Amino acid sequence: MNMEQLSVVELAIAGALVVLLAGLNVALGLGQARSLLVAAVRATVQLLLVGLVLKFVFDVGHWGWVLLIGLFMLAMAGYEVLARQKHRFAGVWGYGVGAVSMFVSSFSVTLLALAVIVAPTPWYEPQYAIPLLGMILGNTMTGIAVAMERLTDAAWRQRREIEGRLLMGMTWAQAITEARRDAARAGLTPIINAMAASGVVSLPGMMTGQILAGAPPVEAVKYQIMILFLIAVGTGFGVLAALWLASRRLFDERQRLRLDRLKARA
Amino acid sequence: MFKAIDLQTALFGPVSFEVAAGECLVLRGPSGSGKSQLLRALVDLDPSEGEVWLEGVERRAMPVTAWRRAVGLLPAEAAWWYETVGEHFPDPQAVDVAALGFEGAVMDWEVPRLSSGERQRLALLRVLANRPRVLLLDEPTANLDDDNAARVETLVREYLKAHDACALWVSHDPAEVRRMADQVLALDARGEGQAA
Numbered sequence: 489m490n491m492e493q494l495s496v497v498e499l500a501i502a503g504a505l506v507v508l509l510a511g512l513n514v515a516l517g518l519g520q521a522r523s524l525l526v527a528a529v530r531a532t533v534q535l536l537l538v539g540l541v542l543k544f545v546f547d548v549g550h551w552g553w554v555l556l557i558g559l560f561m562l563a564m565a566g567y568e569v570l571a572r573q574k575h576r577f578a579g580v581w582g583y584g585v586g587a588v589s590m591f592v593s594s595f596s597v598t599l600l601a602l603a604v605i606v607a608p609t610p611w612y613e614p615q616y617a618i619p620l621l622g623m624i625l626g627n628t629m630t631g632i633a634v635a636m637e638r639l640t641d642a643a644w645r646q647r648r649e650i651e652g653r654l655l656m657g658m659t660w661a662q663a664i665t666e667a668r669r670d671a672a673r674a675g676l677t678p679i680i681n682a683m684a685a686s687g688v689v690s691l692p693g694m695m696t697g698q699i700l701a702g703a704p705p706v707e708a709v710k711y712q713i714m715i716l717f718l719i720a721v722g723t724g725f726g727v728l729a730a731l732w733l734a735s736r737r738l739f740d741e742r743q744r745l746r747l748d749r750l751k752a753r754a
Numbered sequence: 755m756f757k758a759i760d761l762q763t764a765l766f767g768p769v770s771f772e773v774a775a776g777e778c779l780v781l782r783g784p785s786g787s788g789k790s791q792l793l794r795a796l797v798d799l800d801p802s803e804g805e806v807w808l809e810g811v812e813r814r815a816m817p818v819t820a821w822r823r824a825v826g827l828l829p830a831e832a833a834w835w836y837e838t839v840g841e842h843f844p845d846p847q848a849v850d851v852a853a854l855g856f857e858g859a860v861m862d863w864e865v866p867r868l869s870s871g872e873r874q875r876l877a878l879l880r881v882l883a884n885r886p887r888v889l890l891l892d893e894p895t896a897n898l899d900d901d902n903a904a905r906v907e908t909l910v911r912e913y914l915k916a917h918d919a920c921a922l923w924v925s926h927d928p929a930e931v932r933r934m935a936d937q938v939l940a941l942d943a944r945g946e947g948q949a950a
Contacts, residue, residue: 651799652833656842657823657884666835742798742818 551612565629572633575640575750593726628726635675642667660739675727761804766945783941797827826886832877889921
């Protein structure tokens with residue numbers, strides 16, 4: 489691969505454009521300058537730190553570090569899902585439903601990709617394992633957060649309809665079926681749209697990055713297709729698992745709708 | 755035939771009563787005394803302590819879906835979730851809509867266009883469609899004019915007689931209480947039950 493190395497000066501030119509934008513923002517009194525600059529500084533510092541961590545892990549190449557980073561990413565994603573819920577489950581379920589679903593789907597899809605599809609040597613090679621897990625986990629996280637928010641919100645707002653179905657002698661699964669279908673659609677729409685629009689409307693970020701880094705376009709495209717499929721599968725299984733756990737938790741052993749197990753965000 | 759022993763939640767009770775086949779027990783009490791909560795507990799929609807027996811079977815011994823078909827609750831405001839009335843009924847053709855003053859096409863009516871009184875009467879027909887052994891009726895005539903209220907009273911009486919069923923009926927109307935009550939159970943402001 490032939491890649492044009494970026495120097496600090498060249499990065500600074502791109503940074504200066506952001507400062508220019510912030511300056512224009514102040515001049516027009518739009519009030520976004522501060523958050524724009526803070527976000528730019530955060531991105532720089534966070535990405536530099538990640539670069540250092542990745543360089544260290546790539547150099548060491550031990551599976552323990554890969555696992556540790558994977559679990560750290562999972563823990564952060566769990567909190568992110570929790571933070572996006574308007575009505576969250578009380579107790580460990582609030583964190584647990586999202587984290588367990590992401591763990592089951594993202595980790596197994598990534599393992600499958602590493603073991604069978606990409607198959608680097610060794611199979612846990614951090615250069616492949618960490619970016620793959622990151623992309624799958626990130627998308628799964630968004631899908632699960634959206635789907636769970638839809639489901640719990642529907643349970644909250646459609647309480648009378650759901651209980652009306654229970655009163656007619658329906659099972660909990662029949663009573664929640666429409667809310668669950670809506671939630672699954674909401675969780676899966678972004679990845680379905682991303683697949684449908686990729687290449688026509690947008691060039692996916694990973695493929696763009698590989699091409700900029702000098703990879704042959706056809707190789708980059710093959711990787712991108714694989715990634716889209718893996719993201720779709722990871723998101724899909726993650727959303728299904730989360731919705732199953734969450735809707736199960738909304739009802740108790742006597743099939744009563746238990747909204748007292750949800751609490752509104754403080 | 756249908757009895758509760760020390761039934762209670764945080765909102766009412768303890769309440770005990772027994773209703774015989776063909777009987778109607780009228781439930782009275784100030785608002786906030788837990789009448790609706792008592793009905794929800796009887797149909798096992800809210801967790802509650804105590805025993806509820808239907809024809810010799812305790813509720814926990816029966817699958818809850820079967821229990822809710824056998825103990826039918828008509829809430830004060832029943833929910834509708836499909837576009838047309840008929841979709842809510844297991845077998846729309848088998849329903850005797852004339853008994854509550856409807857014409858035959860009512861099953862094709864759109865739910866959003868129903869008046870509150872029409873909804874209430876149709877919701878009663880929907881509960882009866884499950885052929886429940888016990889009817890739990892939360893102010894079933896609250897939105898009805900006198901003619902329709904009388905139709906509801908007659909229909910419930912005939913149902914109890916024809917199916918050897920029994921009913922719990924929440925009412926605030928003294929005249930209605932006199933007409934319907936074989937027994938009266940009064941909940942006081944603390945939600946404790948007292949046979950009267």
